[in-house]
Amino acid sequence: MARVELLEQGELYFLYTPRVRPGGALPLTLDDASIRLRDVQRLYIVLRPTGKVAYRRILVGRKRMPDPQRRQRFWAEIERVGRSAAAILQDLHRFEYDTKTRGRRVQPGAKAAGEGVYALLRHESHAHFTYRLIDPAPPGQVQHALGILPRASYIAAAFNPEAPPRLGRRPPDVAAPPSALREKFGDNRFAPLDPDLLDVEGLELVLIGTSGTARQETGIEPRR
Numbered sequence: 001m002a003r004v005e006l007l008e009q010g011e012l013y014f015l016y017t018p019r020v021r022p023g024g025a026l027p028l029t030l031d032d033a034s035i036r037l038r039d040v041q042r043l044y045i046v047l048r049p050t051g052k053v054a055y056r057r058i059l060v061g062r063k064r065m066p067d068p069q070r071r072q073r074f075w076a077e078i079e080r081v082g083r084s085a086a087a088i089l090q091d092l093h094r095f096e097y098d099t100k101t102r103g104r105r106v107q108p109g110a111k112a113a114g115e116g117v118y119a120l121l122r123h124e125s126h127a128h129f130t131y132r133l134i135d136p137a138p139p140g141q142v143q144h145a146l147g148i149l150p151r152a153s154y155i156a157a158a159f160n161p162e163a164p165p166r167l168g169r170r171p172p173d174v175a176a177p178p179s180a181l182r183e184k185f186g187d188n189r190f191a192p193l194d195p196d197l198l199d200v201e202g203l204e205l206v207l208i209g210t211s212g213t214a215r216q217e218t219g220i221e222p223r224r
Contacts, residue, residue, distance in 0.1 A: 004220055005122040008195045010049035011224075012131050014113040014148055016063075017041045017092060035145050037063060043146055044079075044110070046088065047118060049195065056081050056198055057088040058205070065147035066154060068209035076205040078198065114139070114148050119222040120156070120193065127192035129156035129207065132222045151221075152209070156193040159204040160185040 019041045043065075045058040057080040066072035080088040092110035099105055116133040130153040133139060139148060162182070181200065184191045190206070197203060 003124075006220060007120045007122055007127070008049050008198075009117065009119040009222060010047060010052075012116045012118040013046040013048075014115075014143075014146065015044040015046060015089075015092070015110045016113050016146060017044075017110045018108040035142050037145050040064075040146070041107070043113075044092075045076075046085075047198065048085075052195075053083050054081065054199065055083070055085055055088045060207075064145070065149070065152065066207050066209040067147060068149070068152050068154070068211055071209050071211065073206060073208045076207055078201055078203045078205065081199050081201050113142050113146055117222040117224055119220060120195065120198075121220060122192065122194070125192070127156050127194065128210070129154045129193065130222055154207040154209055156208075157190040157206050158185075158193050158197045158200075159206065160189050160191065161203060163189045 017040070019039055040063050043060040043063045045060060047056045047058070048054070056078060059077045059079045061075040061077070066074040082088045089110070094107065094109035096105065096107075114133050115135045116131050118129065118131040121128040121130065130151075132151050133143070133148060136143065137150070139150060143149075162185070181196060184194070184197065191197065193205060
């Protein structure tokens with residue numbers, strides 16, 4: 001087996017925000033028996049690395065995790081990085097706002113969708129992001145709707161913020177990376193994900209599902 005390097009491990013949390021509701025509408029109650037993807041506004045992954053005072057909030061672009069069996073490729077974005085959970089979650093509380101065309105709208109607060117452990121591994125020329133779900137066990141309807149599995153592994157790469165923007169997308173809202181990070185990309189559009197890149201707010205990522213488990217592919221599985 002090719003050499004595998006454990007770059008980082010820690011705790012992982014899945015959060016989702018329910019879709020926006022009209023002001024004055026009855027409260028939307030989502031439980032394990034009723035949630036569907038159309039009820040979801042956004043899906044987030046929160047990472048808390050071991051041995052480091054940091055929290056990272058990652059927005060998953062398709063509102064669900066990529067399907068490893070189908071080798072789906074989804075975009076994600078590092079939205080917030082902070083030294084406390086409060087710092088990265090402060091804008092995910094319930095709030096109301098007015099629109100000119102639809103009147104009063106309500107954005108429900110974020111809800112927990114799962115807790116587990118993760119590992120970021122370097123395997124040959126690429127990086128693997130892998131997780132193991134601890135709670136709930138077994139997964140319920142919420143996790144099924146969001147594509148959250150008991151275990152999953154993805155090839156993970158960062159998109160070079162200095163490369164031309166992808167078709168139909170705005171340029172990444174991220175400051176020019178320092179030279180040390182710029183060297184990770186060189187002239188390439190992508191670089192294998194690593195802990196330093198995970199600390200860059202606004203950086204875009206790509207997650208590609210892999211059919212094997214972390215243990216099968218790398219010999220390492222996330223643990224507390």
